[in-house]
Amino acid sequence: MNISTVSKPHERLAEILSGEMDAVNDLIRTRMASEHAPRIPEVTAHLVEAGGKRLRPMLTLAAARLFDYAGDHHLRLAATVEFIHTATLLHDDVVDESAQRRGRPTANLLWDNKSSVLVGDYLFSRSFQLMVETGSLRVLDILANASATIAEGEVLQMTAATDLGTDEAIYLQVVRGKTAALFSAATEVGGVIAQASEAQVKALFDYGDALGIAFQIADDLLDYQGDSKATGKNVGDDFRERKLTLPVIKAVAQATPEERAFWQRTIGRGRQESGDLETALGLMGKYGTLAATRKDALGWANKAKASLGILPDHEIRTLLSDLADFVVARLS
Amino acid sequence: MNISTVSKPHERLAEILSGEMDAVNDLIRTRMASEHAPRIPEVTAHLVEAGGKRLRPMLTLAAARLFDYAGDHHLRLAATVEFIHTATLLHDDVVDESAQRRGRPTANLLWDNKSSVLVGDYLFSRSFQLMVETGSLRVLDILANASATIAEGEVLQMTAATDLGTDEAIYLQVVRGKTAALFSAATEVGGVIAQASEAQVKALFDYGDALGIAFQIADDLLDYQGDSKATGKNVGDDFRERKLTLPVIKAVAQATPEERAFWQRTIGRGRQESGDLETALGLMGKYGTLAATRKDALGWANKAKASLGILPDHEIRTLLSDLADFVVARLS
Structure with missing residues (x-):
């Protein structure tokens, strides 16, 4: 697939689902409002309006559309999923002491850690109310377990x-x-609310699971080989922040005692010196761990695509398959 | 009621409900465990085992017992309520930057803010799973709204x-x-799960609401007039921490322009000097706001007791009434 000549699959999904996405965005705006605590919409608007790709709610809408769902609970579930995601981001930024998110200062920097913790809790509770409104215990069970x-x-x-x-x-x-x-x-509840068969619900779960894993592995790989202009991150951020991700885990597994001591000093104890990133990249090169990581990501993307077979033959299904290709297409 | 010659009502409730409380404690221990992340039970055990009074789960058990509930969902709901409470404490300590809770160092001090935020989130998600297991959408709705x-x-x-x-x-x-x-x-879901009538469920809600308000007003009052040995807090902590509570709100409402400037400086801007607490206490004395706050607390305790009338005539009902007296009995 030549991704440069066609629009990106998530953009095509967004186009097809635009009416419903508008309804989800309205719901998000309405439900994040708080009459009594104006700090809440301030903080969430900062994040929610920052223009993430809304990939997760789109997956819920896409799954429901596959089965021609005609109700409106999928809108609530899509908003639920986005609220959970936003709450997680708010808490992550406190935990990571991040200063930037989506190219803008984080809420904990603009306001304070308190606001990020408490507004995150508020969004979790709002997501909980939204999902209860669907009246589906099965959906609640899925989302409780996911949480x-x-x-x-x-x-x-x-x-x-x-x-x-x-x-x-x-x-x-x-x-x-x-x-x-x-x-x-996100994909599973879309199928459940649209009354897909058990086998199809399982396929939707498997697709979302494998897509998410491919997505994250790709992200972790790009940290070491990405173009900082395209990713908005500097090469080696994870190394500097001492995050043990797949390319390093694979190198540690094969390390000589001396190399192990290097990883222990730089990642384990965080005593980094100038030139360490280059050494780390050299070790990853020595064992071919970047290529091996890429292979893993492609494997998960293929697993995602393979799980779609049992789902209805539908334009959406094709786009979901393209999406799995797309998340790993950025890997060289 | 002479509270010094009888055992305290929550202790008597704990005695009567001891078999069920043991089951709730077992459930709490089982459900806070995490096979994969040992930090979780470490942090929660620190709090959960610290020996709070378990007042909230006891209220759920008491409400269910009033209607001779014979199932076991009330145990799940009691554990749910305690998990929500513990999660809230973990997040509060991050927000307040507290160093002590229940006379011990807080989790954010012993571990770090990260652990408190993430383990709090984990407990919320565990509470969510527990309540879904009851299969009662009504209970889920109540707890979502409470959250x-x-x-x-x-x-x-x-x-x-x-x-x-x-x-x-x-x-x-x-x-x-x-x-x-x-x-x-806590009281409402105990009634709902035991299939109390609508009017009785409403009474249980009203009781818990008024009891909680009486409890908190008493706490805020004791901050200004308590015996630090009995309360474990120093007189005026709320003043020093710039927390606007009822005794001060009542004094601000009647303040002269000069007094208002004092409150603005000390609470609004946090520019406190030695002697300010004495001045603050003097202003509360001038307007009788401590006595007025005590009257409010007693009013809410009476409201709590009055709402019990519609509930079954039962030893538990008497103890709930005594409990309402007890939370304000410590006020002089």
């Missing part, structure tokens, strides 16, 4: 990030928590 | 605490958020 996976993954990441004992299995669990759990919940 | 009231109240408190424009209506809303919303949800 627990997300929260557990975040805690796990906090302790695992600088621990050289972190292996690929733990990495995968962190990735499921920080990214894939909400992707898979 | 939103709590979160909104917390944000409101953050902005209202140092704003002299904060009046008694805003104070009441903050108090509902920080205390009463979870009390009233």
Whole structure:
């Protein structure tokens, strides 16, 4: 697929689903308002209006559209998913002490950590109200479990990030928590609310799960080989922030004792010196871990596409398949 | 009632409900465990095992017992309520930058803000799973709304605490958020799960709401007139921390321009000097605001007791009535 000559699949999805996305955006604006605490819409508007791609709510709408769902609960669920995502971002920025998000100063910098923590909690509670309104216990069960996976993954990441004992299995669990759990919940609830069959609901879950994992692995890989102009990040940010991601985990697994001592000093203890990033990149090159990581990402993207087979033959299905290609197409 | 010669009502409730409270404690321990992220039970155990009074889960059990509920969903709901409470405490300590809670160092001090934020999120998600297991949409609706009231109240408190424009209506809303919303949800869901009548469910809500408000007003009053040995707090902590509570709000409402300037300097701008607390106490004395606050607290305790009339004549009902007396009995 030549992605430069066609519009991007998420843009085509956004076009097809634009009427519903407008309704979701209205719902988001209405529900994040608080009559009594004007700080809430200030903080959330900063994030919500910052123009993320709204990928997660779009996945919910797309899944429902695949089954020609005619109700309006999918709008509530799409808004739910975006609220959970935004709340997670607010709390992440406190945890990471981030200064920038989506190219703008973070809420914790513009206001304070308090606002980020409490407004995040508020958005979680609003998402909870929205999903209860669907009256579907199955949907509530899916989202409750996704929330627990997300929260557990975040805690796990906090302790695992600088621990050289972190292996690929733990990495995968962190990735499921920080990214894939909400992707898979987004697609799954779209199918559930549209009364897809059990097998189709499972396929939607599998698609979201694999897409989210491919997406996150690609992100972690681009940190080491991306074009900083395109990604808006500097090469090696994760290394400097001592985040043990897949390219490094693969290099640590094969490290000589001397190399292991290097990783222990730079990531484990955070004693970094000038030239360390170059050494790290050299070690990744030595073991071919960037290429191996790319292969993993492509594998997950293929897994995502393969799970679509059981779903109705529909323009949306083609776009979901293209989307899986797209998230890894940026990898050289 | 001479509270020194009888055991305290919450202790008697704990005795009567001890079998069920043991089951709730087991459930709390099981559900806060995380196979993959050992930091989670470390942090929560620090709080959960610290031996709070478990007042909120006890209210849920008490409400269900009033209607001879024979199932086990009330155990899940009691654990839910305690998890929400614990999560709120974790986030509050980050927001307040507290160093002590229940006489021990706070989690954010022992670990870090990250752990408090993320483990709080984890407990919220666990509480969500527990309540979904009851299969009651009505219960989910009540708890979703309570969560939103709590979160909104917390944000409101953050902005209202140092704003002299904060009046008694805003104070009441903050108090509902920080205390009463979870009390009233705790009693209400106990009645709902036990299939109490609509009028009785409403009475249980009203009782929890008024009890929570009485409890919080008493707490705020004791900050200015308590015995620091009994309360474990120093007189005037709220003043030093620039928290606008009822005794001060009442004094501000009647202040001369000169007095208003004093409140603006000390609470509004936080420019406190030695002798300011004495001046503040003098102004509260001048307008009798401590006595007026006590009267408000007693009024809410009476409202709590009055709402019990419609509930079954039961030993538990008597204890709930005594509990309302007890929370204000410590006020001189």
